[in-house]
Amino acid sequence: MQYWLMKSEPNEFSIDDLLTKKRSLWDGIRNYQVRNMLRDQVRVGDQAFFYHSNTGKETGIVGLMEIVREAYPDPTQFDATSNYFDPKSNPSMTRWFAVDVKFIKKFNRPVLLSELRNEKKLSRMALLKKGNRLSVTKLSKNEFLFILRLAENKLYRV
DNA sequence: GCCAACGTTGGC
DNA sequence: GCCAACGTTGGC
Numbered sequence: 001m002q003y004w005l006m007k008s009e010p011n012e013f014s015i016d017d018l019l020t021k022k023r024s025l026w027d028g029i030r031n032y033q034v035r036n037m038l039r040d041q042v043r044v045g046d047q048a049f050f051y052h053s054n055t056g057k058e059t060g061i062v063g064l065m066e067i068v069r070e071a072y073p074d075p076t077q078f079d080a081t082s083n084y085f086d087p088k089s090n091p092s093m094t095r096w097f098a099v100d101v102k103f104i105k106k107f108n109r110p111v112l113l114s115e116l117r118n119e120k121k122l123s124r125m126a127l128l129k130k131g132n133r134l135s136v137t138k139l140s141k142n143e144f145l146f147i148l149r150l151a152e153n154k155l156y157r158v
Numbered sequence: 159g160c161c162a163a164c165g166t167t168g169g170c
Numbered sequence: 171g172c173c174a175a176c177g178t179t180g181g182c
Contacts, residue, residue, distance in 0.1 A: 009180090030178095031165080054180050113181080131163045133179050 002041065003144035004048040005061070005127055006101075007135040015050045015063040018103045023068060027076045027098040028084040034136045039071040039097050041138075048101065049139070049147065051127075052110065060112035061147060069100035107151040121146055 006026065008014070018024055029035055050063040073094040076084035089095045116122050126137035139147075 007180090033165095056182090059181070133164060135179085 002043065002046045003139040003141060004042065004046060004067075005051055005125075005137050005139055006048050006065075007051045007053040009054045010052045014052065015106050018050065018063070018065065018101070019106055021103070023100060023102045025069075025075075025098045025100050027074045029074065029096060029098070029135060030084065030086070031134065034134050035095075035097055037136055037138070038099060042067055042070065042099055042136075044068060044070055047104075047144065049144075053135075058110045058112065060110040060115070061107070061151065062110045063106040064104040064148075065101040066104055067099055068102045071097035071099055074098040109151070111147060111151050115150065116147070119146070119150075 010016075012028075013024075029038060044067055046067040048065050048067060049061045050065055051061050052059060073091070074084070074096040075098070076082040077086040077089040077094075077096045078091060079085055084096075086095060116125070117128060122128065122143055125139065125143055126132060126134065
C-alpha cells in the first residue's frame with residue numbers, strides 16, 4: 001500500500017463535497033510530473049490525505065480517502081465547457097488522467113500546514129520542500145502514520 | 159493582492 | 171537548444 005497527499009482548493013472541491021458524494025473522480029490534473037505519478041504509481045487501495053490549499057486561513061490536511069479506481073482518461077480535457085478543457089488533448093492519445101477516490105473520514109480538526117512545518121519528523125515531506133507546487137505528492141508510511149496521530153489527537157500542539 | 163517559484167510556449 | 175516572456179500555483 002502507498003500513501004499520497006492530494007491538494008484541492010476547497011472552493012473548487014472540498015472534503016465536505018467528498019463527504020456528501022462519498023465517491024468522486026479526481027480530475028483537472030494538468031502537470032506532467034503529477035500525471036506520470038498518477039498513471040504509473042497510484043493504485044487501488046492506496047490511502048490519500050485530502051489537503052485544502054489556497055484557503056486564506058486553514059490550509060492543511062482535512063481528511064482521508066482511498067483510491068478506488070486507477071488512472072483513466074480525464075473526461076474534462078475533452079469538455080469544451082470545462083475549465084480544464086485542453087484543446088490539444090486527443091482521445092486516441094490521452095494526455096491527462098483522473099483517478100476515483102472514496103471518502104473515508106474527515107478529521108475533527110485540520111492538521112495545519114504551519115503545524116506540519118514544525119514537525120522535525122516531517123521535514124523530508126515533498127509537500128514541505130521549498131518551491132513545491134505538485135498537487136499530488138507521495139508520503140512514506142511513517143509520515144502517513146505520524147500525521148494520522150496528529151489528526152486524531154485533538155490536544156496535540158493545537 | 160503580492161510575489162516567489164516553477165512550468166510552458168515559441169521565436170530564433 | 172537557448173532563453174525571454176508569459177502563465178500558474180499557492181502561501182502569506
